[in-house]
Amino acid sequence: MLSFLTGFSIGLSLIVAIGAQNIWVLSQSMAGANRLVIAAVCIGCDALLIIAGVSSIATLQQWIPPLVPLLTAAGVLMLLYLAYGAAQRAWQGSSGLLTNSEVQLQSTGKTALTAFAITLLNPHVYLDTVVLLGSIGNAQPSPLWFTIGACLASLCWFGALTGLAPKLKLLLSSPQRWRLFDSTVALLLTLIAGKLALSQL
Template sequence: MLSFFSGIMLGLSLIIAIGAQNIWVLSQSMAGANRLALAAACIFSDVLLIILGVYAANEIKELLPAITPWLTYGGVLMLIYLAGGAAYRAYQGSSGLNAAKANAHHWKVTVTQTLMISFLNPHVYLDTVVLLGSIGALQPSPQMFAFGACIGSIIWFITLTAFSPTLKRWLSSTTKWRIFDSLIAIILLFMAYQLLNFIH
């Protein structure tokens, strides 16, 4: 269960920090786009990349056991870097989702555009595939970690699309994003500490 909850916490932290995808989802939801299709497209892309990342990293760890310390230190450094960025944003008060106005499209167009934004965003591969994958492979149960990260994705995107009018007011607040960023920094540092315990 530790792997499962670690997956949820880290998955949510990384998803919330990816601004471009969240702005797109929120603006489309506010424009009256097909919210079910929108959420499904985001969840599909996230789940696919999470499973791919964890499976690939786990296979690499099994084939090349000597790479495990490198995966660990790399994951720790990346988590500390992301935590530092979140802490700096919280200090500066520089975050906030200012969703631009958008026109509602046919659900097929919305899904296509959402998939393009998801798969063409380099941060998605760095955070979801590389970081989540390498950390997931180091967990006692990589499968449960991946499952937890997938649950985190489902929770976030269903919430973002279903409650977009309310969330727009919340997520546009600099003060509330300072709280978000502070929590994200704490969670990422906690995950880095957990990773260090694997090699000490």
């Protein structure tokens, strides 16, 4: 259960941080675009990358034993960096998921291609899912449950963005609510980074 909760919490924190993808998904969904297609592409890509990251890190550890400790240390630094960014946004109070109300609707095929491009051409996606989640997941007592938790976080987030887009517009565009959210994310990432650092001692 601890591995599952860790995967879900870290996965959700990292997915939310990918601003460009979230803005496009929410904008298209609020305009009545192919929401099911968008959700399926984003969730599917995340799940495949997370699974590839956790499984490949385990294999690479057999070939290069020092690799996982190094990646775990890099993961700790990345978590602290992300926590600092979230704390800074919370302090400044300048966050908020702003969307463009003028959205040009596309065909189902073009929507899917655009979703693939926005997801897979973003370098942060690979850093977060393959490298960071992969190294952290491999250090958990149960990498499988960590993977399930991280994939479920993607399912919940993009399911909410696409399915509840009209109701989420006001909520996600509020800087005050995002200050509270960013504060929680900063605290959570700091605690997880500390736990990972202690596990290597």
